[in-house]
Amino acid sequence: MLDLSYLRNNLEAVEARLALRGGSTGLDRFQEVDRERRAAITEVERLKALRNAGSEEIARARREGKDTTEQQARMRELGEKIKALEETAKQADAALEEILRTIPNVPHESVPAGAGPEQNVEIRRWGRPPEMNFTPKAHWDLGPALGILDFDRAAKITGARFAVYWGLGARLERALINFMLEVHTRHHGYTEVLPPFLINSASLFGTDQLPKFADDLFKCEGHDFWLAPTAEVPLTNLYRKETLPAERLPIKLAAFTPCFRSEAGSYGRDVRGIIRQHQFQKVELVKFTRPEHSYAELESLTADAEDILQRLGLPYRTVTLSTGDLGFSSAKTYDLEVWLPGLNEFKEISSCSNFEAFQARRAEIRYKPDARGKSDFVHTLNGSGLAIGRTWVAIIENYQQSDGSVVVPEALRPYLNAERITAEGALG
């Protein structure tokens, strides 16, 4: 959510920035509704002030033993008027709220202008695709052949877009979780958090997944519980409606969670393999920072995610999303794309965003700059560090050998207790 008075005072500038995202800015009726709301609120407050004074007057008169029936009758009338006007004000408020909810965040000035992914800008590249004197296979062939990945049985027990991991496949997933959490907590200074995986709708409103993106979520029947689509939601909402002391900032959290997405509207995309599943696992990084530090923190957050790829020796590139490809709440986003030899393309494996105060305003997360100062909204950031499933894919595909086995990257061996994944003794 954008700041109301900022929007009001900089309407044209904001409109111009938002136009770069493409699509409608949602600002058409803003001024009119804003005026209506302010008029209604001013009037209600004026009448309430009258009522407060009147009630006090009655109290005083009664203490002096005077008769107040006439004044009370007048006040009753006023009360009814207030009630009616309050209803108007409430509706105007809701109308404005609805408009504000549809307005996306303003892209940061450093974000390249562009209509879509084609205008994203690659800013750096790390590592080299491994040289193979054979045709690399995709993970959906390698995995089942090694007996570590099983789609048929997943379809039987659950359905499409789910997978079962067997043996070293399951252990590789677990090794990646531990490895990533260890690196982020021990080397990058994040605090490990284990949140609930079911979250309520208030939290989803706090990070703007609701109301717009309800179709992308799984809902628990009969409860106000949803399966978390990303740990961003529980982690950011940890401090919802709280005021944080400035000396605690920045707060850096890392969490491992499963993520659940309905993937409505992505039929036919990434149908093979485990690139796009209804359930996947992720280590998520979330930061709460002072506004003046958030862009430096975005750089370090991105570097923290990149460090995982580097330690695993996985080639990747870093891309700045253009205005047209930017997510609804984000002011600036870097995508990390890992090289997948089997698919012969770069695939998103992490997305690191600065939301500035956009989420904090919605979720009412404040900080106090100093003991006497007025509180202000923090800036929130998050990024995957990394998506576990896609990292699993990247390892299988990048480290595959001509005989179909997979060499385990050095950094992962202590976690996996294996140097190579072969089909020997596989049950899957």
Add this chain to the structure above:
RNA sequence: GGAGGAAUGGCCGAGCGGUUGAAGGCGGCGGUCUUGAAAACCGUUAGUGGGGAAACUCACUCGGGGGUUCGAAUCCCUCUUCCUCCGCCA
């Protein structure tokens, strides 16, 4: 799931329906005293939104929502959370 109890400011804790946005204490901040500190004493100390250049001012907030009333922290309804007991369970 059943039966009771509770929810007040940073914390503890008062609060006959009418200067109670809220006593008192603790903590915080400022000061007096002191070579310095402690103690003691004095003062000060909630948040959000609107208006204003500012001084300031108006509204809202005593878990959330609704109701009764001229007027609600206080009465009524409802929801949520926490505690105790029973049941069930990892």
